[in-house]
Amino acid sequence: MTERQPTDWRAPAMQRRLRRRYAAERRFRLLGLAAILASAAFLAFLLVSMVARGAGGFVETRVALPLDLSDVRIEGARLMGPGADLALAGAGLENAVDRAADAAFAPAGGAAILSDGAWLVVRDAVKRDPGLLGRRTVLDVPVATEIDIARKGRGTPEAEASVRRLGDRLSSGLNTDFFAGADATDPTRAGIWGALKGSLLTMAVTMALAFPIGVLAALYLEEYAPRNRVTDVIEVSINNLAAVPSIIFGLLGLAVFLGTFHLPRSAALVGGLTLALMTMPVIVIAGRNAIKAVPPSIRDAARALGASRVQVVFHHVLPLALPGILTGTIIGMARALGETAPLLMIGMRAFIAAPPDRLTDPATALPVQIFLWSDEVSQGFVEKTSAAIIVLLVVLLAMNGLAIYLRNRFETRW
Amino acid sequence: MPRRLSTLAALLPALFCCACVDQAAGAGEGARDQIKAVGSSTVYPFTTLVAEQYLANHPAAKPPVIESTGTGAGMKLFCAGIGARHPDIAGASRRMKRAEYDQCRRNGVGGVVEVQVGIDGIAFAEALDGPRMALTSADLYRALALAPGGRPNRARAWRDVNPALPATPIQVYGPPATSGTRDALAELILARGCLAVDPAAAALKARDEAAFQARCQRVREDGGYIDAGENDNLIVQKLQANPQAIGIFGYGYLEENLRAVRGVAVDGVAPDYRAIAAGRYPGARPLYLYVKTAHLHAIPGLRAFLRDYARLWSDDGPLVRRGLIASPPAVRAAAAQTIVRETPLDPATLH
Numbered sequence: 142m143t144e145r146q147p148t149d150w151r152a153p154a155m156q157r158r159l160r161r162r163y164a165a166e167r168r169f170r171l172l173g174l175a176a177i178l179a180s181a182a183f184l185a186f187l188l189v190s191m192v193a194r195g196a197g198g199f200v201e202t203r204v205a206l207p208l209d210l211s212d213v214r215i216e217g218a219r220l221m222g223p224g225a226d227l228a229l230a231g232a233g234l235e236n237a238v239d240r241a242a243d244a245a246f247a248p249a250g251g252a253a254i255l256s257d258g259a260w261l262v263v264r265d266a267v268k269r270d271p272g273l274l275g276r277r278t279v280l281d282v283p284v285a286t287e288i289d290i291a292r293k294g295r296g297t298p299e300a301e302a303s304v305r306r307l308g309d310r311l312s313s314g315l316n317t318d319f320f321a322g323a324d325a326t327d328p329t330r331a332g333i334w335g336a337l338k339g340s341l342l343t344m345a346v347t348m349a350l351a352f353p354i355g356v357l358a359a360l361y362l363e364e365y366a367p368r369n370r371v372t373d374v375i376e377v378s379i380n381n382l383a384a385v386p387s388i389i390f391g392l393l394g395l396a397v398f399l400g401t402f403h404l405p406r407s408a409a410l411v412g413g414l415t416l417a418l419m420t421m422p423v424i425v426i427a428g429r430n431a432i433k434a435v436p437p438s439i440r441d442a443a444r445a446l447g448a449s450r451v452q453v454v455f456h457h458v459l460p461l462a463l464p465g466i467l468t469g470t471i472i473g474m475a476r477a478l479g480e481t482a483p484l485l486m487i488g489m490r491a492f493i494a495a496p497p498d499r500l501t502d503p504a505t506a507l508p509v510q511i512f513l514w515s516d517e518v519s520q521g522f523v524e525k526t527s528a529a530i531i532v533l534l535v536v537l538l539a540m541n542g543l544a545i546y547l548r549n550r551f552e553t554r555w
Numbered sequence: 556m557p558r559r560l561s562t563l564a565a566l567l568p569a570l571f572c573c574a575c576v577d578q579a580a581g582a583g584e585g586a587r588d589q590i591k592a593v594g595s596s597t598v599y600p601f602t603t604l605v606a607e608q609y610l611a612n613h614p615a616a617k618p619p620v621i622e623s624t625g626t627g628a629g630m631k632l633f634c635a636g637i638g639a640r641h642p643d644i645a646g647a648s649r650r651m652k653r654a655e656y657d658q659c660r661r662n663g664v665g666g667v668v669e670v671q672v673g674i675d676g677i678a679f680a681e682a683l684d685g686p687r688m689a690l691t692s693a694d695l696y697r698a699l700a701l702a703p704g705g706r707p708n709r710a711r712a713w714r715d716v717n718p719a720l721p722a723t724p725i726q727v728y729g730p731p732a733t734s735g736t737r738d739a740l741a742e743l744i745l746a747r748g749c750l751a752v753d754p755a756a757a758a759l760k761a762r763d764e765a766a767f768q769a770r771c772q773r774v775r776e777d778g779g780y781i782d783a784g785e786n787d788n789l790i791v792q793k794l795q796a797n798p799q800a801i802g803i804f805g806y807g808y809l810e811e812n813l814r815a816v817r818g819v820a821v822d823g824v825a826p827d828y829r830a831i832a833a834g835r836y837p838g839a840r841p842l843y844l845y846v847k848t849a850h851l852h853a854i855p856g857l858r859a860f861l862r863d864y865a866r867l868w869s870d871d872g873p874l875v876r877r878g879l880i881a882s883p884p885a886v887r888a889a890a891a892q893t894i895v896r897e898t899p900l901d902p903a904t905l906h
Contacts, residue, residue: 226614326604407620492603492621494610503620516786518811
């Protein structure tokens with residue numbers, strides 16, 4: 142029996158093999174790094190271009206308008222009640238504002254440089270302080286979209302000339318209407334709150350339906366259902382359902398909720414029901430995986446100590462599986478939040494000038510609003526579209542943050 | 556942990572029940588106090604503007620719901636029936652078809668009021684650094700029809716259709732087949748070019764309208780005409796990226812994007828406001844609203860909404876600033892009369 146020769150690591154052949162091994166290691170590591178860098182670059186490009194284009198959407202340009210409201214006459218009592226808006230419209234406030242602008246900014250374009258909503262700002266100021274009527278004052282009011290764009294650097298030559306003439310009478314400020322208002326035809330008045338509220342109502346319905354049904358289905362399939370043909374078919378169907386394109390769910394919603402149940406068109410309720418159909422399979426799959434990951438020893442221990450099956454499920458299995466279930470749920474909800482196609486089918490692609498108050502009110506959702514604004518004629522909507530995308534991304538980020546928080550809070554290690 | 560969980564478990568059914576109650580409330584809808592409009596994406600921006608003015612004038616009214624579905628889909632929804640579930644108004648970038656009117660009749664819609672709100676032009680445009688094309692409807696027919704003169708379209712470059720044109724490839728970005736703008740391209744430009752080029756076309760049109768449409772109004776599908784989707788801003792961007800291409804969209808977009816693109820003259824007439832208003836531009840078409848007579852009585856504010864429309868469509872009104880082209884004064888006066896008298900549409904004038 143011969144002694145095995147020890148490997149001679151300094152032999153040239155061995156050295157070559159070693160070098161090849163190390164090179165392969167390095168190549169693989171660099172490839173992985175390159176993949177990470179590429180995705181980070183895409184993300185950075187997306188974020189930077191969105192923020193660069195959309196940041197202007199949160200800012201509005203205002204002009205200091207000298208006003209003389211001495212000839213707008215109205216009784217103080219009428220300014221208090223709910224009829225105040227009507228009373229002020231009837232008293233010719235809009236004309237007074239236009240006249241004041243014509244007098245103050247004649248060389249720069251007169252009343253045409255004011256936003257259509259400028260007189261509404263004056264109206265609200267008068268409602269806050271009725272003393273403004275009957276004296277001279279100076280108010281900052283929003284300017285028309287052409288002037289607004291020109292001040293931000295992308296305007297027509299005429300509008301830029303107007304901006305130069307107005308000089309330091311222009312100022313910038315946070316566009317509060319954008320966060321408080323609903324869709325409008327004038328980009329300076331368009332707001333995101335209507336669509337955001339529509340999205341939140343829709344998501345509430347989706348969550349209220351998809352989460353309990355999805356979790357109960359997952360629990361039953363994992364803990365109670367016998368293994369046979371029927372449960373196999375159900376399992377395959379659920380997996381297939383999770384992969385069905387969302388437009389199909391839109392058609393289903395159109396046929397079932399609008400066609401058969403006669404629920405109102407364009408309502409957040411129907412949107413939520415439709416998206417719940419789409420989200421449920423995702424929750425079932427995530428829930429089953431999370432429940433499967435709970436070690437059987439925990440169930441056995443609980444049963445050995447005399448716990449009933451319901452007690453085992455609610456005291457032990459569900460709390461341990463909850464982080465996984467919640468992560469799956471939030472991912473499903475985030476997908477539903479960004480979904481447009483099914484909502485188009487059930488009529489949520491509509492112009493609605495006020496935020497919805499109830500689930501049955503007509504509403505739009507954030508992604509649909511982005512879609513509608515991207516198709517608008519006016520240049521001012523370009524930055525509004527990007528601003529709306531930023532709002533959508535922030536909402537998504539908040540939802541994902543919530544998922545991470547919940548997971549860390551409930552997570553148990555063993 | 557179990558305690559926290561049980562709170563969660565208690566909350567969820569509560570949420571669920573909220574949804575149920577609302578669902579029950581929604582299902583039993585009877586009357587509606589909110590105007591609903593559907594229809595053409597070309598009429599949509601004007602109807603939304605009127606909706607805004609209507610709200611400003613009637614602060615107590617509920618906001619109208621304006622949906623942009625395209626003319627064909629809008630007509631289908633409009634004619635599906637009468638009552639709170641069905642829309643009150645359909646906007647259209649072409650006249651209602653006889654078949655659609657019959658559909659309305661079958662579903663018990665009854666009288667329909669037709670109002671011409673203004674004119675829109677389809678505009679051909681190129682990038683500012685483009686070759687300054689000037690086309691005729693005959694050129695466009697030869698370049699874009701599926702089978703000009705009955706033979707498959709083999710034209711690849713503009714020179715193939717007219718030796719006076721440059722040798723650049725035919726690349727035309729336009730709306731999809733479901734769009735009213737595409738209908739206008741077929742009916743206004745291609746049909747006109749066909750009649751000018753094809754000697755048999757006029758006789759065919761008189762004899763068999765359907766055969767005429769099949770021969771003259773089908774758009775080629777081999778890549779010369781590029782379907783760019785309903786988003787007209789996207790077409791403008793594509794033209795900037797590709798100066799050799801031509802884009803087709805509504806006149807309103809051309810007016811708004813004159814810093815990026817330039818209108819292409821058709822048959823010697825450039826697409827501008829005056830030419831379209833005067834009826835000289837071949838690519839001009841009227842825009843319509845259709846309103847259910849029965850809903851005029853049932854939906855509060857519908858009459859006021861239509862009166863607001865008529866108030867805003869004047870020569871220098873807000874709708875014109877938004878891109879609408881005002882109809883001639885006589886047509887406007889007649890349309891205003893139709894609104895006041897609620898004259899129902901005479902189906903004999905449709906085809």
